[in-house]
Amino acid sequence: MSTPAARSRPSEDGLIRSSSSPPSGSETAAERLTDDLLVEILSRVPAKSLCRFKCVSKHWLGLTNDRNYRRKLPQTLTGFYQGNQLVDSGVPFTNVSGSRHLTHPAFLPNRRQVKIMDCCNGLLLCSSYVAGDHGDVFRYIVCNPATEEWAEFPYCGYSGLVANARLCFDPAVSPHFHVFLLPVADICITGVHVYSSETGSWVHKEKRWSGTIDVANDRSTVYLNGYLHFCAIVDGSDGRLAAVDKEGGARTNFRVPDGLDVGFIQLSQGCLHYAGFDTDDDNVVRLLVYVLKDYDRKEWILKHSVETSHLLGGRHIEYLDEDFDWIAIHPECDLIFFAVAQEDITFMCYDMDSGQVKVMCNLEDSNQAYFPYVPLYEELQSLHK
Structure with a gap:
């Protein structure tokens, strides 16, 4: 699985805005596998709970803001x-x-x-x-x-x-x-x-x-x-x-x-x-x-x-x-x-x-x-x- 080329930060209204700090090219296969696992976990969280997350790590926030990964997540009312x-x-x-x-x-x-x-x-x-x-x-x-x-x-x-x-x-x-x-x-x-x-x-x-x-x-x-x-x-x-x-x-x-x-x-x-x-x-x-x-x-x-x-x-x-x-x-x-x-x-x-x-x-x-x-x-x- 290839590493996403750039991070994107969708705002609450859905407009995509690019981040100034792209991900590191040294990401290992194990780290990418972990990311996929996190996406799988988030995709099973009820939408009502997902939209109420308050305390998540910066890595998780960056992951869920990435356009390629967000496509795998349940879409919910913003x-x-x-x-x-x-x-x-x-x-x-x-x-x-x-x-x-x-x-x-x-x-x-x-x-x-x-x-x-x-x-x-x-x-x-x-x-x-x-x-x-x-x-x-x-x-x-x-x-x-x-x-x-x-x-x-x-x-x-x-x-x-x-x-x-x-x-x-x-x-x-x-x-x-x-x-x-x-x-x-x-x-x-x-x-x-x-x-x-x-x-x-x-x-x-x-x-x-x-x-x-x-x-x-x-x-x-x-x-x-x-x-x-x-x-x-x-x-x-x-x-x-x-x-x-x-x-x-x-x-x-x-x-x-x-x-x-x-x-x-x-x-x-x-x-x-x-x-x-x-x-x-x-x-x-x-x-x-x-x-x-x-x-x-x-x-x-x-x-x-x-x-x-x-x-x-x-x-x-x-x-x-x-x-x-x-x-x-x-x-x-x-x-x-x-x-x-x-x-x-x-x-x-x-x-x-x-x-x-x-x-x-x-x-x-x-x-x-x-x-x-x-x-x-x-x-x-x-x-x-």
């Missing part, structure tokens, strides 16, 4: 990109410890006002204006901050309103990604536009749901089993999930657990999760989390229940839709991230296993979208300059 706003300089990033900073995608040339629109399995979907001979031209960009690879493609040409623009990517299934646009007219979805990195083109399919359907106010979506899932209003009734496949053809919708308000969906530990609030006969508001372990049967199982007053330090919030914003459910463990408008707007984390609530940091604006980011250190043929 933080959250702030999206849905045009920025001329850096993009806000909040890591899982609560510290915040700006990231600068300098590897994207000639870009002005980049806006992050979605994030999926290590890839970012961005919109941007590219300097052209006749002025700025709108483009979509899909990039991997961890490898600094990117690909751009034109807008599909649709001139009406779009309810959602979503990136769908599953590296365990395919190296290619898809981008979904859901056009709307008179509040209803009229069809779907899908871009495929494999074909390099857009396809458009007309509406195929049996009734009228619209995207609900919640911004969360999940890509699972080749389908984009989103919270929907079907024939005027909420409490549904809708799904469309990557060809834009097959459409379906199914019920979420009854009685839940302010629904939110996420993919965690390989299963679709649905979280929401329920008020009992004594006007006690509880947060409920359901999991769809058997996707084919569409049977929801209650996973967790907690009074919202526990999450909010004993406070009772009457209008959750005004004071509470979902951010994410951790993809590998039972952590819920959310924002609460109190005297300040607070980014918080709740551990369903221990019942502990942690204040992470203060935010300037809770109405912004926060996209969970898990770095991907694999080079992809679908991303090229």
